[in-house]
Amino acid sequence: MSYTTADPGPPALRLASTGTLTYGLSVGEVLGVSTLNGARLIAGRAGLERVVQRLNVMEVPDILSWVKPNELLLTTGYPLRNTPQSLDNLVADLDERGLAALAIKLGRYLDSLPAEMIAQADRRGFPLILLPNDVGFDDILNQVLTDILNRQAAVLARTEEVHRALVQIVLCGGGLQEVVDEVATLLDVAVVVLDGEQRVLAGAGPDEHVQAMRAFDAGRHAECGRGGCGVIGAHGTGDHLVVPVMAGGFDHGRIVAFSPAGTLRGTDLGILERAATVAALVVTKQQAVAAVESKYRADFLRDILAGRAGGDDRVVAHCGGFGWNLDRPMMVLVAELDGRPRGAAETDGKGRGKTAEPDGGARGVRGTEERSAQERLAAAWTTAVRRYDRGAAVASFAHEVVAVVGADGDDPAEWASGPVQAMVKEASSIFAEHLPVRRTFSTGISRTVTSPAALPEAYEQAVKAVRVGRQLNGAGARAHFDQLGVYRLLSLVSDPDELHAFVRETLGDLAADDEPELVDLRRTLQVLLETNLNVAETARRLHFHYNTLRYRIGKLERMLGAFTEDAHLRLNLTLALHVLRMRGI
DSSP: OOOOOOOOOSOEEEEOTTSOEEEEEEHHHHTTSGGGTTOEEEEOGGGTTOEEOEEEEOOSTTGGGTOOTTEEEEEOSGGGTTOGGGHHHHHHHHHHTTOOEEEEOOSSSOSOOOHHHHHHHHHHTOOEEEOOTTOOHHHHHHHHHHHHHHHHHHHHHHHHHHHHHHHHHHHTTOOHHHHHHHHHHHHTSEEEEEOTTSOEEEEESOHHHHHHHHHHHHHHHHHHOTTOOOOTTGGGOSSEEEEEEEETTEEEEEEEEEOTTOOOOHHHHHHHHHHHHHHHHHHHHHHHHHHHHHHHHHHHHHHHHHTOSOOHHHHHHHHHTTTOOOSSOEEEEEEEESSOOTTOOEEOSSSOEEOOOOOGGGHHHHHHHHHHHHHHHHHHHHHHHHHHOTTOEEEEOSSOEEEEEEOSOSOHHHHHTSHHHHHHHHHHHHHTSSOSSOOOEEEEEOOOBSSGGGHHHHHHHHHHHHHHHHHHHOTTOEEEGGGOTHHHHHHTOSOHHHHHHHHHHHHGGGGOSSOHHHHHHHHHHHHHHHTTSOHHHHHHHHTOOHHHHHHHHHHHHHHHOOTTTOHHHHHHHHHHHHHHHTTTO
């Protein structure tokens, strides 16, 4: 049998159960140390890349209770001298426990190894090493362990040096792109940082390599779940490294390195982990700055919509610093999530908050989901509006997103096919892309105004449009204030108590919801008015017998008056029913 040595190369590594990286020497590298010059590999050549983390000496027959993974086990065969039959199963037992290799001295206690043992080692790729008789175990232990420690120290020193360089970039004002550029230069590979939706936050390298990393991460994301596998050569490629970017328990994405030539080494993973830590700091800082800026912008826009931001000249000048153009004809768009849980704060159309009762113990979980959905809605609207109108003002309030956009005209027919409608469709498409549960939002659009002073009224119009539109058309409604018809007129009544009094006076007992029989009669009245008192059509819609409906009409007239003969009374009843339909808006 021939001697087997290995050329020095990158250190082997494994991902320990704690998630920390531990470096060692491959079996091939161990055979290359000077104290093992006379050693021979007699079986298991396929396992030369197995990792040696530690060494152990076999002193007892029941050694299986004392071995650990990644060990190189040394033995003279003394514990097995009286039980040579157990050698046949020893290789299988050691391999199943994750040992790296078995090194044995023959001649004193064992003359040879069984053929079945050697065959089994070859089948499993488990290295069997024949040690020279003139080498002591202490020499092997000292040299191999020293080499492992030296390798670890060198790797840690380089990693720490890289970490200091990356931190210095951040301290000098550099951002995510500068960090990625430095890592790509150090590793001489393409590097990209992706968020949770595979969007590129920063990248260095050819476009085709960036796209390859996005595709790889999408596949890895589906197979391993969010956060990354943290191993070399996932999916059998051998040319990718993936490390999650985590901060404060939150997953901010991944940092991915790609080498089409397969030049990534085990030591590069430690460098990429340090880069991920620095990237997490940068992302956290950017998010904090963006949150402060976003709050400042939202507060100022809220002041504008409440009419307390000052004169038009001041508002226009101040908004210019945000990149907003309010010196032109404008529309206000308001987008609200549908299906908002009870307990969420509402606004009264003037920025004043109204608080409902909390909805029990589920409020915390639902609150987190609502905040996440609201953030996605704000991001979707910001992206869509910026694509069509870079001078628009966009801000997220507590439970709505508000945009002030340029208006080409105040004709609703023009709006239906214009850029504002395109923004709504674009925002809907972006919002629906990555939601685990389907959510919708409704949108309200105001009339066109020509000055910042008129924006508070336009905002109220948009709020009324979104609420009335949802009430009339259901979730996902898109309504222009001028398209609300009679509901627009009713919404302009400033005193809601007056509307409620009108409903009670007109409908009497039918205005209440506490008796099912009265609610059913009110439904009959509504369908009668919708069909212009067509008894046959009403009976068909309600699935009543003709005589049953005639009886109901008589009962309604005894309660409300002769509405079948009085057109003014029918008008009042119709308006009262419309007001009831707007209840909760």
